[in-house]
Structure formats: structure tokens, C-alpha cells
Amino acid sequence: MRYWKKAGIFLAAFLLLTGIGEVKTAQAEETLKDENPQRIESVTGMQTDGTVLEQEQESGIVEEKTGRRAARSSAVQLVNFNTKPSGQTTSFTMEGTNQSGYTYGPYGADGIYLGESDGKVRFMLSGTIGLVNASDVQIVDFSAAKAVSYYTVSNGRLIHYIATNMQNGTYGSTLDNGPAPSYLKSGAKYYSYDGHYFYTEDKLTDMVSDYSAGRRTASVNPSQPFYNYFQFLPMRSKTAFSASELNAAINSKTDSSSKMYNMGSEFINKQNTYGTNALLMTGVAANESAWGKSNIAQTKNNLFGLNAVDSSPGESANYYADVSTCIKDFSETYMSMRYLRPGYSYYKGGFLGNKAAGINVHYASDPYWGEKAANVAWNLDKAAGNKDAGRYTLGVKDVMTAGYTTLNVRKERSASATKLYSTVKNPGYTFILLENDPISGFYKVQSDGVLDSARETVRTDTGNYDYNQMYAYASQDYITKVNTGSGTGGSGAQPPAAEQGVSYSAHVQTYGWQNYVSNGATAGTTGQSKRLEAVKIKLSGQKYAGNIEYSAHVQTYGWQDYVSNDAIGGVIGQSKRLEALKIRLTGEMAENYDVYYRVHAQNFGWLGWAKNDAPAGTAGYSYRLEAIEICLVEKGKSAPGSVKNAYKEYDSSKPAGIKYEVHVQDKGWQSSANGNEAGTTGESLRLEGMKVTLDNQPYAGTVEYSAHVQGTGWQSKVSDGDLSGTTGQSKRMEAITINLTGTMAEHYDIYYRVHAQRFGWLGWAKNGQAAGTSGYSYRLEALQIQLVPKGGNAPGEQKNCYKEYDSTKPASISYSGYVEGKGWIDPVTDGAEMGSTGSSLRLEGIRIALQNQPSSGMVEYRAHIQGTGWQNVVSDGATAATPGLGKRMEAIEISLTGDMAKEYDVYYRAHVQKLAWLGWAKNGEPAGTSGLSYRIESIQIQLVEKGGKAPEGNGDAYISL
Incomplete structure (x- = not known):
């Protein structure tokens, strides 16, 4: 296998003449074939700097010693997918979802062997556990492979070396997965076939056991799964790059002959219209078109190889009048209306992903296609000073492959709220969490689907996406937070660009004035216990006459007079906290817009959204404001979030x-x-x-x-x-x-x-x-x-x-007693003996309760006590008699009430000193003795359906002198 280096003129000429890294689409969606596998007549690899490398295919079948396959040891084994003639993919079935998948061995040769099931080879590759025909792959001993995919830490970055030919020892791609987690050591080798949990070489056997059992206990990070941020960041996000910054970033990787040159502004424009992250689209385009220099990109303005089917990639690939139209088609049609739309046949989650979940499942035969696009994003972002990495809060459904949960995504924070759509079963499904912590058991999430104006259904007729209005809610019980965002609102969620907006700056304790933010972004701090001391607010892109006015409630001063248009609300230089704010619009602005705002208050965190001059914050607590978010919403449109509890008041003279x-x-x-x-x-x-x-x-x-x-x-x-x-x-x-x-x-x-x-x-x-x-x-x-x-x-x-009834079980009665010298003994039920016989020990107390009662009512009882006589009636588990006072119980009465008395009889008898077992009493009759000074030593109690046969045992139930 040979490679051409980035600097070579030969590479540029070669890429111009050949369409590398292209994708193809199925001719008919209803066939449910994979839509966009990369064109595989030529194979590309990628380096950590984003360079795309053309590579020639060679046989990848591993030559093993005679008899090796017939007499394998118990050593760890690999599944070799690079066994077929050039251009032939390998199909498999995903375990747990029964979905079809496919891969192409020269892009990633090795999976881990997990045994056999139903005559097929079981494996894990790129996050998915699957079953593949044994004739399509080769089982190879780990020790026989000259190249095995692994991870290592270099210069603080997590680098993934991907084996593409296990026979000749080739690593066709070396990908940057971002800053390495702290639990991985520099220079060490780690193995992982899901990209989330890492194993050292001495734990490979345990890795196989873990994967097979749906656990990760032997990994280096069993409770801290790693998620490559850009690989699992949903497309329904926005880059922090401006159009000019993204132009500059792209141009630094190519030259003016590239069809990607100066296309950053087009990616940004389509992002803001169709809701597809511009930086991630750039990563896909760079990988698919060799940075805009592939033959199909050059001759057809096609950056994504759209419809470049295997049989005739050059002829069949879509032709576009210009690159902008191609980016629009990819963003609007292929992404927003298809791969990001719940319910679409190839929807497996709206993020780049891998072969377990995400766009990569069906889009590309390359199992590391999503990771390669993420590699480009990491490289551009690092060069720009880490503008984007980690800005959004991400949550994952089913962090391990054993999950397979379908989760309903709803309109409101309730299991009974309208279901907008369901996720796929695939594990590793990623959400953008629009709040760091759930409320009422639900996270607010960015919707993958385009929602209608009422947020009731997912639209199929448009790709236009509104970041502010297209949100939903998902139960926290199924979501694991894997990244806490550093961007706005604690989540990094950015509102769409708008002509009409609001900008604001906060004066923060010890920091002073922060830079202006706008349209729902966070001003101030959270988690640092720093007070807001003042704010300045102004309108931007104003379309109507009017002002924005605001009043601050300041420590010791109370409510200030209203100020407007970037004046200071609050005080600076006096170390006084803001405790609440009111904001309003005037003039035509008030007629056309509502102003919403919420605050992050000490101890309470984010409160609800206030609106149009309603107070937001606290009163009576002496709590500081720590952050604020403000946005304008056109009249008649929904609030940006929950409006409850925007203002908390406390009056210390009144009780809670x-x-x-x-x-x-x-x-x-x-x-x-x-x-x-x-x-x-x-x-x-x-x-x-x-x-x-x-x-x-x-x-x-x-x-x-x-x-x-x-x-x-x-x-x-x-x-x-x-x-x-x-x-x-x-x-x-x-x-x-x-x-x-x-x-x-x-x-x-x-x-x-x-x-x-x-x-x-x-x-x-x-x-x-x-x-x-x-x-x-x-x-x-x-x-x-x-x-x-x-x-x-x-x-x-x-x-x-709380009363529970199980119709499959009979009603019963439970009773326990306090026995001389033993204390309370364990309860028994339904006629069993409770106490002692033959030990001359008195019963000093008793508790009785109904169990699984089918009807209303209760059990009542009273005891006759030494020196006291009959006590008052108690019921349902209360204590009768005098436990621990050394006084004997001499007699008892037990009865039922309510419907239970109509449907059941309660029978009971006493074992009495010198007299042994007496006869059975019933429904409130006395049992035992009085006037004889004899102790009760044991009791039996039994429920009998009305009219049923009494328990066996004759004689008087009660003897009195």
C-alpha cells in the first residue's frame, strides 16, 4: 500500500483526476438500502491535521500458520473485515436492534471477536455489536495481526490509530479525538472497539467478556465513558465561528483552486437556515471531497459525492450549478429533511456518530467516517483557539451497547405530554441538553426534527429550522450527561441570528464588566458564587420605534428607577448585589415583541422566565443574582422555556x-x-x-x-x-x-x-x-x-x-407479639402459632394487621391485662396490652369493620397457662380467661371468607370466674 504526502504536487493532480471519498445514494428510499456509502473504488485515509490520503488497496487476509484456524487457542481473537475483493462491502446485522449494517474492510480492518451465534460470527466494531456471515470475514489471533487498532495519548491529545490492513501492518488513518481524558496515560496503548471505554493489553480477555455481557467493569474508565465531542455533537447545533473565521480556517487548509475555498460563509448561511452545524458540515465536506479537490467536486461542484453510486460514480453523481447549491441540498434535504428527521428510514440520531448510532450508520461504508469529520473539526477548532470544543451540554441515551431503549421525546415535561417523536433503539444516541440539570424529571433538549409552529408534530415538508422554537423534553431516567457545556445558558445552545435582537453586559464581582452577549446567551457566571452588581441592556438591529427599560433591585437600596438603552442598572464600586430585575419594552417594540428574561439566583439556580416588566429574582432572602439571560420573542410566539417561579418572595414574619x-x-x-x-x-x-x-x-x-x-x-x-x-x-x-x-x-x-x-x-x-x-x-x-x-x-x-391489593393472592392477617424475656418476635400469618408453648412465658403485647385486603375496613382489637382489665380498642398494627411492663395478657377480642366485616369472619384462640389451647372465638368474642390470673402464652388468628368453615378445635374460647 502506498501513500502520497500532503506536500506532493502529484497528490493534487491525482485527486483532481479521481473522485475520492465520494458517497452514493440508493435509487429508491423504500428499499431501505444504505443511502450514502463512500465510493470505494479508491480508499482514503486521514491524518490528525485533516490531510486526506489516497491509498492503494492490497490483500488484507492474514497468513496464519497451518492449523491455526482449526485449533485456535483461548487467546483474544480479532475479526478481519478486509478480506474481500476491491469494492465489495460486508453486510451484518446489529445485535439488539436487528437493523442491517455494512462496512468496508480497507477503511477499518479489525473488530473484536465475541464468539458465534446462530452460525454467525459475533463481533464489535465502531461501537456496534453485530452478526456477520463467517464466510465474509476472517478470524485472526491477536498475536498474528501485524496491525491492530489502538489509542494513545500524545501531547495531551487522544490519538486513534486505525488498522486498515492487518497482514502488512498498515494504519491507514490516524485521528485526533480531542483532549485526552485524565485517566489515560501518555504513551501507553489502549484498545477500544466502541471508542468510549478503554482497555490495556493485559485486559483484552476481560474486554471480550465485558462486551459479551454488556458491561465495562474491566476498562480503565468503567464509570466515565469518553465521548468524542465533535463526533457525538448533534448537527442541530451552531458553531462559534463567524463566516469570515470559517472562511479563513478552510482557506488555511487548501488554496483557491479548491471548491471549498471561501465557502465558510455558505456553510454558516445554511446552518442558520436549516439547522445544520457549519463546522461539522465543513468536516464532512473536507473528508468527502479531499478539501474540495476531488474530481467530482471539481467537475460537478459536488462536495459531498451526493448520488455517486458505486457502478458509475462520475456519471451518476449529482451535478450542481454552483457549490452553494450543493451545500444547500446537503444541509436542507440530505440532513435536515432526512438524516436528522425522526421517522426517516435512515434516521439513527442526528450526530456524525459511528456504526452503532448516528448518521454514520447508513451514510458511509467507512466505519470511522464520523470520526474523520470530527478530526477535521478538532483540527480547525484547535487552530482557532478552541472556539467550539465543549460548548454544548451533551447527554447520551444508553451509554453501553446493552441499552437498546426507545425513548419518547415530548412537548412538555410530563410522561403524559404530547409525544413529538421517539428515538431509535440504538445505544449511544446523543441529545443536546438545553439545561445542565433536569427539572421535574425531564431535560429540555434540542429537537432533532423540524417542528410545526405549535410544537406538536415533526414536519416532513420543510428543512427550515428555528433553534429557539424547536426544543423538546426527554426523561432524565434514560440520559447520562457526558459533557457539561461551557457556552451560553450552561449548554452552549445558540439562538439563530435575528435582525431584531437584544444585547447585554454584566458587571460581575471581582471581574468587572464582561463582554456583551445577545439573544438568550448567558451574562454573568454560574458555579462561582459571584454576585452580579450591575447590568447594561440595549436593542440591536431595531426594526421598530421604542426602547428597552429596566429596573434593578439592589442590596439595601431596593428597586431603582428605570433606566434605558445601555445605561447602568445597579451600582458598581460598592460591593452590593443585585437581587432582582424588571425589564420592559416601550413604543412599537412593545407592540411587536415580548421581552423574556430569567436569572440565576444564589441557592435557587436558574429560575423561570419572566416577561414584560414582571420581576425576576428573589425578595426577602438576601440572595445574589449570579447570571441573566434575555431574549426577544415576536408577539404570539412561545416563551423560550418554563415561566413558572421566575420570582421568589419570602416574608420572615410568616410561616412557610x-x-x-x-x-x-x-x-x-x-x-x-x-x-x-x-x-x-x-x-x-x-x-x-x-x-x-x-x-x-x-x-x-x-x-x-x-x-x-x-x-x-x-x-x-x-x-x-x-x-x-x-x-x-x-x-x-x-x-x-x-x-x-x-x-x-x-x-x-x-x-x-x-x-x-x-x-x-x-x-x-x-x-x-x-x-x-x-x-x-x-x-x-x-x-x-x-x-x-x-x-x-x-x-x-x-x-x-397506602393500601395495596393483589387479586392473585388471598387476603390474610398478620400478627406479632411481645414475649416475656424475648421482646417482639417476628410476625406470622393465617393461623400460625405466635408466642410460645411449653416455656411458661407470658405474652405481654400484640399487634395485628390485615394484608392484601380486598375490601375497605380494618381489624380492631383490645386486650385484657393483668391488674388493669380490658383496654381501649386499637386497630391496624397498633400495640395492644403493655409490652415490657411484666404484665400478662389474659384475654383478647378481635373484630373486623367495614366491607371486610361483611365478607370475612376473623377467628382466634389462645393458649392459656394450665389450660392449653382453648376453643375458637369469632368476630369480637372474648378469647382467654379472666379472674383466674392465667397468662396467655400463644395465639392463633385466621381469616375465613363469610360462611366458610371454622378452623378445627373445640371447647370454650373464654373462661371467666
Whole structure:
């Protein structure tokens, strides 16, 4: 195999005459064949500086010693994909998704061998575990391969050496994966076939075991998966490069004969229109067109080899009147309307990716196509001073190959909200997280699909993309955050360029005035505990008459007078914090735009979005503002995010409280607070939904809650006034949970109880316990909620706050006792003996409870005690008698109440000193003795369905003198 170096004139001439690195499209989408595999009559490699190298193909079959394949050892083995004649790809089936995949061995020869399944070879390559026909590959001992792909750290960068011919020892590509993670040592060799977890050579056998079992415990980084930032950054992002900067970056890699020369502005323009990252498109184009110098790029203005099918790449490749039209077609059609659109046949996630997930799955036969485009991005970004790397917060669904989860992406933060689309099952699916931390169990994410104006559905008729309006929500339970963004809003998410905008600067403690940011970007700091002391705000690109005015609430001074148009709001040089802000538009601007703003407040973090002169921040806490975001939204369009809790007020003269609303059948919403009843009793009306908020909270935190809804089950948690349950669907709530978060949870307990159909008021639940019923199909009818300072007394009895019933199991009764010299013994059920016989030990106390009861009601009981006589009645697990006081129980009465009394009889008998077992009592009759000073030593209790046969055992149940 031979290579031509970058500096050679021969290379330029060769590239001009040949179309290297091209892609092809299927003639018909419905065939579900891979759409854009790179043209493979000639193969390219890439160096860390982005240089594209033409390479000649040679046989890659490894020559092994006689009998090696017939008598393999237990040593680690590799799967060699570079075994076929030139131009022939290898197809496989992806494990866990049953999707078809394909690869071309000369781009990446080696996968790791994981055994055989159903007569096929099982392997991992470029992130995917797959099954391939044994006749299509070669199994090679690790020790026999002259080249095996590996990673190493050089000058602080993680470099991937990709073996392209295991027979002659060729590494066809050497790719920069960005700054190396700290757990990898410089100069050492690491092996990985998913690019996320790394193994040393002495752990290769363990690597095979890990991959096979869906774990990574033997890796160097079992709890810190590595994700190549540009390789897994979704296309629905924006580069920090300006058009002129991207022009300069591209031009530094080529010359004026290139079809990419000065095309940075076109990439930026298409990015802002169709929502496809300009830097990532540049990386794809550089790889596909050899920096704009391939034959197809030169003769057809085709930077991406679009429709360059294998059989006739030069003839079939799309012709474009100019390069700008080609970039538009790639950005609008191939990316925005196809590969980035959920539901499209080749959609596997909207990022470059690998062979497990992303555009690379179907776009290219090169298993490292996504990594090569990322290599270009890393190289350009490093040369520009690291403008882009790490700006966005990224979250990954299923960080290991064993995941295979389909996750619903929704319109709002609720499992019952409108589903906009579903992810694919493929593991390693990446989201842009538009907030560093989830709220109410959901992350706000950038939508892959183009959404309609109502954010209800994914559009298929346009590629135009609005970064501000096309967002969605995904459950935090399925997402692992792998990068915390350094850009705006904590996520790096940039709004689209707009003619009308707003710019602002913050004066930060010790830092002074920061540079201006605009249109939703973050001014100030987060995570540094530094106060905002002043702000300046101005309009930009103004289309209408009017001003922007703002007032600051300053420490000790209170609300200041309004200032406008870049004047200082707040004070500087006095070390005083801003605590709140109000911002408004005037004149025609106010008629055509809403101004939204939110603040990052000490202890609370990011609060909700305020609008048009509403206060944002805190009052009464003495908390500093730390950051602010401001944006303009055309009248009638949606807010940029949640508008709840933009302003937190605290009055130290009043206690903290809780407010709640319930939606009652036929009556609608009812409000209550602080332990008072909300709902109805005695009217047989169901509760359908609820909203809960904290009132005058003295500490940071939220109230979270979830409802168990008829036909749905437990919903995801919501918080702070959001709806849990339903309205307008005639569905009952059956149970609830409520808990506090943050510092509030450290200082308060939250208690709540429900009035359930047939059961009435149940006991008080606390701090996330379930309250209500399960398995009965009983409605909730009312509820009460109360805050109690930490460690304070509960509002009432806490037992039996949640009733569960399993129709596949019988009802039963459980009982435990306090035995002389032994204390409380383990409970028994359904007629078993509880206590002792033959040991002369008295029973001093008893607790009785129903289990899996099918109907409402409870068990009541009272004990006759030495020297005291009959005690008061207790119920449902409460203690009867006097445990630990040395007094014997002499008799007992047990009965059922409610529907349980109509459907069951309760039988019980006592083992009494000198008399042994007495007969069975029933439904409140006494059992034992009185007047004899005899102790009860053991008890049996049993439930019997009404009219059923009594337990065996005759005689008097009760003897009295």
C-alpha cells in the first residue's frame, strides 16, 4: 500500500483526476438500502491535521500458520473485515436492534471477536455489536495481526490509530479525538472497539467478556465513558465561528483552486437556515471531497459525492450549478429533511456518530467516517483557539451497547405530554441538553426534527429550522450527561441570528464588566458564587420605534428607577448585589415583541422566565443574582422555556406553607392550603388532577409530586404548580406521592393524606411515600397536605397510608407479639402459632394487621391485662396490652369493620397457662380467661371468607370466674 504526502504536487493532480471519498445514494428510499456509502473504488485515509490520503488497496487476509484456524487457542481473537475483493462491502446485522449494517474492510480492518451465534460470527466494531456471515470475514489471533487498532495519548491529545490492513501492518488513518481524558496515560496503548471505554493489553480477555455481557467493569474508565465531542455533537447545533473565521480556517487548509475555498460563509448561511452545524458540515465536506479537490467536486461542484453510486460514480453523481447549491441540498434535504428527521428510514440520531448510532450508520461504508469529520473539526477548532470544543451540554441515551431503549421525546415535561417523536433503539444516541440539570424529571433538549409552529408534530415538508422554537423534553431516567457545556445558558445552545435582537453586559464581582452577549446567551457566571452588581441592556438591529427599560433591585437600596438603552442598572464600586430585575419594552417594540428574561439566583439556580416588566429574582432572602439571560420573542410566539417561579418572595414574619389545587369530577378546580381539605367527601366524586406549590418558602428547593392515574399508572414527577393527573379525560387518581427537594427537604417534612373510596381517610404519608390505593380501582376523593419543620410531630396517625391489593393472592392477617424475656418476635400469618408453648412465658403485647385486603375496613382489637382489665380498642398494627411492663395478657377480642366485616369472619384462640389451647372465638368474642390470673402464652388468628368453615378445635374460647 502506498501513500502520497500532503506536500506532493502529484497528490493534487491525482485527486483532481479521481473522485475520492465520494458517497452514493440508493435509487429508491423504500428499499431501505444504505443511502450514502463512500465510493470505494479508491480508499482514503486521514491524518490528525485533516490531510486526506489516497491509498492503494492490497490483500488484507492474514497468513496464519497451518492449523491455526482449526485449533485456535483461548487467546483474544480479532475479526478481519478486509478480506474481500476491491469494492465489495460486508453486510451484518446489529445485535439488539436487528437493523442491517455494512462496512468496508480497507477503511477499518479489525473488530473484536465475541464468539458465534446462530452460525454467525459475533463481533464489535465502531461501537456496534453485530452478526456477520463467517464466510465474509476472517478470524485472526491477536498475536498474528501485524496491525491492530489502538489509542494513545500524545501531547495531551487522544490519538486513534486505525488498522486498515492487518497482514502488512498498515494504519491507514490516524485521528485526533480531542483532549485526552485524565485517566489515560501518555504513551501507553489502549484498545477500544466502541471508542468510549478503554482497555490495556493485559485486559483484552476481560474486554471480550465485558462486551459479551454488556458491561465495562474491566476498562480503565468503567464509570466515565469518553465521548468524542465533535463526533457525538448533534448537527442541530451552531458553531462559534463567524463566516469570515470559517472562511479563513478552510482557506488555511487548501488554496483557491479548491471548491471549498471561501465557502465558510455558505456553510454558516445554511446552518442558520436549516439547522445544520457549519463546522461539522465543513468536516464532512473536507473528508468527502479531499478539501474540495476531488474530481467530482471539481467537475460537478459536488462536495459531498451526493448520488455517486458505486457502478458509475462520475456519471451518476449529482451535478450542481454552483457549490452553494450543493451545500444547500446537503444541509436542507440530505440532513435536515432526512438524516436528522425522526421517522426517516435512515434516521439513527442526528450526530456524525459511528456504526452503532448516528448518521454514520447508513451514510458511509467507512466505519470511522464520523470520526474523520470530527478530526477535521478538532483540527480547525484547535487552530482557532478552541472556539467550539465543549460548548454544548451533551447527554447520551444508553451509554453501553446493552441499552437498546426507545425513548419518547415530548412537548412538555410530563410522561403524559404530547409525544413529538421517539428515538431509535440504538445505544449511544446523543441529545443536546438545553439545561445542565433536569427539572421535574425531564431535560429540555434540542429537537432533532423540524417542528410545526405549535410544537406538536415533526414536519416532513420543510428543512427550515428555528433553534429557539424547536426544543423538546426527554426523561432524565434514560440520559447520562457526558459533557457539561461551557457556552451560553450552561449548554452552549445558540439562538439563530435575528435582525431584531437584544444585547447585554454584566458587571460581575471581582471581574468587572464582561463582554456583551445577545439573544438568550448567558451574562454573568454560574458555579462561582459571584454576585452580579450591575447590568447594561440595549436593542440591536431595531426594526421598530421604542426602547428597552429596566429596573434593578439592589442590596439595601431596593428597586431603582428605570433606566434605558445601555445605561447602568445597579451600582458598581460598592460591593452590593443585585437581587432582582424588571425589564420592559416601550413604543412599537412593545407592540411587536415580548421581552423574556430569567436569572440565576444564589441557592435557587436558574429560575423561570419572566416577561414584560414582571420581576425576576428573589425578595426577602438576601440572595445574589449570579447570571441573566434575555431574549426577544415576536408577539404570539412561545416563551423560550418554563415561566413558572421566575420570582421568589419570602416574608420572615410568616410561616412557610403549601398550596394545592385539585380537579374534582363535575366541579373543576378547588384550592386549599396548609393541611386543609381539598376535594369532597360523601359525594362519590373522583379527584382527576392536582397542582402543588410552596408558599413563602424560606429555603431553595421545590415540591415534586406524582399521581397514579386510572389506566396509566404512575406518571413522571412534576413540580411547582404543574399538573399531575389529568383533566378532561374522566380518569380517577388512585394514589399520590409528594416530596421536597433542595434545602427545603433539609428543613421540612411534607405530610399528606388522601380520602379514598370506601376506605375514607387513610393515614398520613411523608416525604415521597405513596398515599392511596393500588389494585382496587378506587378513586381518591380528597387530600390534605401540610409542611412540618424537620423532626416535628406528624399531623396525625401515619399507619395505613397506602393500601395495596393483589387479586392473585388471598387476603390474610398478620400478627406479632411481645414475649416475656424475648421482646417482639417476628410476625406470622393465617393461623400460625405466635408466642410460645411449653416455656411458661407470658405474652405481654400484640399487634395485628390485615394484608392484601380486598375490601375497605380494618381489624380492631383490645386486650385484657393483668391488674388493669380490658383496654381501649386499637386497630391496624397498633400495640395492644403493655409490652415490657411484666404484665400478662389474659384475654383478647378481635373484630373486623367495614366491607371486610361483611365478607370475612376473623377467628382466634389462645393458649392459656394450665389450660392449653382453648376453643375458637369469632368476630369480637372474648378469647382467654379472666379472674383466674392465667397468662396467655400463644395465639392463633385466621381469616375465613363469610360462611366458610371454622378452623378445627373445640371447647370454650373464654373462661371467666
